[in-house]
Amino acid sequence: LTSSSYNIGEEEEKKFDLVVIGTGAAASTVAHKCRSAGWKVAVIDSRPFGGTCALRGCDPKKVLVGAAEVVDMNNRMKGKGIETNRVTAINWRDLMKFKRSFTEPVPESREKSFQKAGIVTFHGRASFTGSTGVKVGDSDSLEGRHILIATGAKPMKLNIPGEEYLIISDQFLELDKLQDRIVFVGGGYISFEFAHVAARAGVKAITIVHRGARPLENFDLDLVNMLVGRTRNLGINVLLQTEVKGIEKKKSSSSAGKKFIVNIALKDDGGKKEERSIDADIVVHGAGRNPEIEDLELEKAGIEYEKKGVKVNEHLQSISNPGVYAAGDCAASGGLPLTPIASYDGQIVADNLLEANKVAADYKGTPSVVFTIPPLASVGLSEENTRKMGLKFKTNYSSTSEWYSSRRINESHSGFKVLIEEGTDKILGAHLLGPHADEVINIFAMAIRLELRASDLRKALWSYPTNTSDITYML
Numbered sequence: 001l002t003s004s005s006y007n008i009g010e011e012e013e014k015k016f017d018l019v020v021i022g023t024g025a026a027a028s029t030v031a032h033k034c035r036s037a038g039w040k041v042a043v044i045d046s047r048p049f050g051g052t053c054a055l056r057g058c059d060p061k062k063v064l065v066g067a068a069e070v071v072d073m074n075n076r077m078k079g080k081g082i083e084t085n086r087v088t089a090i091n092w093r094d095l096m097k098f099k100r101s102f103t104e105p106v107p108e109s110r111e112k113s114f115q116k117a118g119i120v121t122f123h124g125r126a127s128f129t130g131s132t133g134v135k136v137g138d139s140d141s142l143e144g145r146h147i148l149i150a151t152g153a154k155p156m157k158l159n160i161p162g163e164e165y166l167i168i169s170d171q172f173l174e175l176d177k178l179q180d181r182i183v184f185v186g187g188g189y190i191s192f193e194f195a196h197v198a199a200r201a202g203v204k205a206i207t208i209v210h211r212g213a214r215p216l217e218n219f220d221l222d223l224v225n226m227l228v229g230r231t232r233n234l235g236i237n238v239l240l241q242t243e244v245k246g247i248e249k250k251k252s253s254s255s256a257g258k259k260f261i262v263n264i265a266l267k268d269d270g271g272k273k274e275e276r277s278i279d280a281d282i283v284v285h286g287a288g289r290n291p292e293i294e295d296l297e298l299e300k301a302g303i304e305y306e307k308k309g310v311k312v313n314e315h316l317q318s319i320s321n322p323g324v325y326a327a328g329d330c331a332a333s334g335g336l337p338l339t340p341i342a343s344y345d346g347q348i349v350a351d352n353l354l355e356a357n358k359v360a361a362d363y364k365g366t367p368s369v370v371f372t373i374p375p376l377a378s379v380g381l382s383e384e385n386t387r388k389m390g391l392k393f394k395t396n397y398s399s400t401s402e403w404y405s406s407r408r409i410n411e412s413h414s415g416f417k418v419l420i421e422e423g424t425d426k427i428l429g430a431h432l433l434g435p436h437a438d439e440v441i442n443i444f445a446m447a448i449r450l451e452l453r454a455s456d457l458r459k460a461l462w463s464y465p466t467n468t469s470d471i472t473y474m475l
């Protein structure tokens with residue numbers, strides 16, 4: 001059923017058990033679960049159906065990372081048994097074509113699967129008209145016994161002159177040609193991941209500009225420092241304690257090719273600033289994302305919100321409008337803005353809708369990964385927070401670049417930090433940098449979520465030689 005094939009003119013038919021705003025991971029989970037229980041459900045999206053992860057986030061990004069891994073492996077193994085007569089290089093156009101083979105089918109297949117399930121689909125911008133009313137653009141007005149806000153996030157406003165010249169991650173993932181000089185504004189995971197891909201694709205002048213002393217703030221500092229070292233060895237200029245003051249477009253034709261000037265201010269330890277500028281062909285916004293809620297007219301429905309999103313209780317229900325729930329990146333739930341959390345939120349909301357607030361969200365053991373090469377991963381408590389909490393724990397920390405697993409593939413930068421509580425032997429946190437850290441972190445995530453002890457993990461038998469089998473030496 002689409003909004004056009006559905007006779008929305010009739011009062012009765014504008015009424016739904018559930019109106020879902022968004023069609024990403026969070027929205028889709030709730031819509032399908034409630035529809036399976038026999039509810040009358042509508043979904044609305046103003047962009048092609050499918051959400052960020054499948055269309056403009058995780059999935060297309062990791063296709064690019066896959067190609068970059070091939071180049072990096074090739075370079076690392078030169079003189080270690082690998083000889084290439086020709087340079088192994090990324091053909092960006094072909095790679096983008098391959099990427100599109102994943103993204104392009106999504107909107108249609110997502111919409112068809114909604115319709116096959118009997119969910120009514122609407123295209124347009126949604127906003128609230130009252131506590132149970134939602135309008136779609138200027139055409140449709142819907143009533144929901146329940147309403148789910150699952151609108152995701154978007155790049156935050158930076159309020160700097162020339163902000164309009166920035167491209168965002170959506171556009172980076174659509175570039176039909178990579179440029180010679182790229183500046184990334186912000187030292188978060190999106191900048192690091194894209195910079196690592198661009199470096200392997202042959203871009204020579206890449207700069208990451210980060211305001212604070214510490215990039216990738218939610219990851220372990222020692223391992224971040226190792227990754228920054230690896231990143232700089234690739235020729236990527238990582239500028240810390242450096243603020244982007246503004247971006248100018250070069251007008252003069254005498255400086256052909258110099259498209260933008262990024263004005264920056266570097267702070268030294270005494271707080272003194274040195275002003276400089278960098279020439280760039282593209283400037284990419286990698287400075288964080290905010291919940292996409294500001295044009296939903298939440299006030300009209302009495303829905304309270306804050307900077308981190310719609311204010312919800314542990315059932316992911318709005319604290320001020322009980323008919324409304326929020327899930328995924330747009331909810332101030334305490335969960336990380338990641339796809340597995342959006343899907344998990346969706347399950348929690350569906351369960352609570354179908355059986356009166358039966359379950360509470362619990363984000364313990366959420367793994368988080370920076371898909372650089374090598375990847376950086378983290379789960380559970382950081383060393384600083386464990387200390388702040390006054391817990392008694394031991395820290396197992398080491399570089400692993402001399403370990404067999406890294407030497408075998410000539411990876412120069414790798415390491416781990418595992419925090420184990422004294423007395424209980426519980427694993428409090430695990431932090432990994434190195435080949436397959438993105439996979440191995442899942443073992444620690446399971447251990448933390450299921451409250452396994454280090455001694456439980458020691459009992460496991462691992463396949464060998466694998467990065468997972470290295471866990472034995474980390475406990």
Ligand SMILES: Cc1cc2nc3c(=O)[nH]c(=O)nc-3n(C[C@H](O)[C@H](O)[C@H](O)COP(=O)(O)OP(=O)(O)OC[C@H]3O[C@@H](n4cnc5c(N)ncnc54)[C@H](O)[C@@H]3O)c2cc1C
Pocket residue numbers: 021022023024025026027044045046047048050051052053054056057058059061124125126127150151152153169170190292295296327328329330337338339340342371
């Ligand atoms: C470049 C990039 C890389 C990422 N990589 C990873 C990764 O490797 N791993 C990971 O776990 N996470 C990653 N993420 C984060 C992940 O994509 C998100 O956490 C996840 O997609 C959030 O899902 P969601 O359902 O909350 O929202 P979304 O998937 O963002 O869906 C929200 C939908 O709501 C629609 N919408 C918004 N407002 C309105 C409105 N007013 N009316 C109608 N429709 C509206 C939007 O068009 C969108 O389709 C990445 C994100 C980006 C940007």
